[in-house]
Amino acid sequence: MxxxxxxxxxxxxxxxxxxxxxxxxxxxxxxxxxxxxxxxxxxxxxxxxxxxxxxxxxxxxxxxxxxxxxxxxxxxxxxxxxxxKLLPTDPVARANARAVALHVACGIQPLQIVRTTKRVDEIAGVGKGAEWNAYWIKRGLEELEEIVKKTAGKYSVGDSVTIGDVVIPSILYNARRWKVNLSPLSTLLSIEKNLNVLPAxxxxxxxxxxxxxxx
Ligand SMILES: N[C@@H](CCC(=O)N[C@@H](CS)C(=O)NCC(=O)O)C(=O)O
Missing domain, CATH: 3.40.30.10 (Glutaredoxin)
Structure with a gap:
């Protein structure tokens, strides 16, 4: 079954x-x-x-x-x-793939979820949450660009899709939503382009x- x-x-x-x-x-x-x-x-x-x-x-x-x-x-x-396999068998590649995933999931995403945005608006004034989100996504993605420059092939770590890649489309989508200029992030944009043609x-x-x- x-x-x-x-x-x-x-x-x-x-x-x-x-x-x-x-x-x-x-x-x-x-x-x-x-x-x-x-x-x-x-x-x-x-x-x-x-x-x-x-x-x-x-x-x-x-x-x-x-x-x-x-x-x-x-x-x-x-x-x-x-x-x-989303977790590579090679320990170094596995650690690198997890590092990409954790950078986004722990280092960027919690700073711009609905509850965070709402709280920033409450404390600092309506509209400040959007400003906050854009700042942290831009900064986090600039850092991520440098991280993946060291590990990327076709995808974020080498030439196979890993756990590092499952976090990439959504954080770039959010960045566009908050009007972050992505054009300097050429490695991330190339990874996204390669991922975006995969049926999954x-x-x-x-x-x-x-x-x-x-x-
Ligand atoms: N670390 C959690 C984060 C989950 C999370 O923040 N989910 C958001 C949607 S993307 C949510 O449920 N937000 C509800 C809220 O902020 O109140 C995970 O990776 O699953």
């Missing part, structure tokens, strides 16, 4: 986007339960909150097992299912998701 996979997601959630890419790379079908990140209203949102005490998505349910934290989920998927990445993009606004 095939595994049952349920993903609590939002079309624009960068953390859920990483998990969608990993599921797609392994060729796994899954059910999406979508959540409005601004309101957290509705049945799926209540369910996600009860499953994850941190009140965040993604949450993945695999045959009844509840998993949280996008990078932990990506590693779980990599270990549990057949298909291309195309299917994980926001516009392909069931809760994406209709054009």
């Amino acid at each position: 095939p595994s049952q996979l349920i993903l609590f997601t939002n079309y624009r959630s960068s953390a859920a986007w990483r998990v969608r890419i990993a599921l797609n790379l392994k060729g796994l079908a899954y059910e999406s339960k979508t959540i409005d990140l601004q309101t957290w209203n509705g049945e799926a949102a209540s369910e996600a909150k009860s499953l994850n005490p941190a009140g965040r998505i993604p949450v993945l349910i695999h045959d009844g097992r509840v998993l949280t934290e996008s990078l932990a989920i990506v590693e779980y998927i990599d270990e549990m299912f057949e298909g291309p 990445f195309i299917a994980a993009a926001p516009e392909q998701q069931p809760d994406a606004p209709k054009k």
Whole structure:
């Protein structure tokens, strides 16, 4: 019997986007339960909150097992299912791939999630959250550009897709949303271009998701 996979997601959630890419790379079908990140209203949102005490998505349910934290989920998927390996077998490449993923997931993304933006607006004034987001994404991506210059081939670490690559499309998407000029980040843009032609990445993009606004 095939595994049952349920993903609590939002079309624009960068953390859920990483998990969608990993599921797609392994060729796994899954059910999406979508959540409005601004309101957290509705049945799926209540369910996600009860499953994850941190009140965040993604949450993945695999045959009844509840998993949280996008990078932990990506590693779980990599270990549990057949298909291309996202964690390289070479220890140096594996450490480098994890470093890229952690730089984005710990060093940039938490500074610009909805709850952070809202809090900055509350403390500093409406509109300041957007300024804050743009500052930290720009700075974090400039740092990431230097990191990947040392490790990139076709992708962020060498010429195979790794866990480092699952974090890249969403953070660049967010940067564009906050109007960061990406043109100096040529290595990251080249990696993104190479990723954007892969079917797993195309299917994980926001516009392909069931809760994406209709054009
Ligand atoms: N470290 C977590 C971060 C998860 C996270 O921040 N998710 C966002 C959506 S991208 C969220 O649920 N935000 C709700 C909020 O900020 O209240 C992970 O990688 O899974």
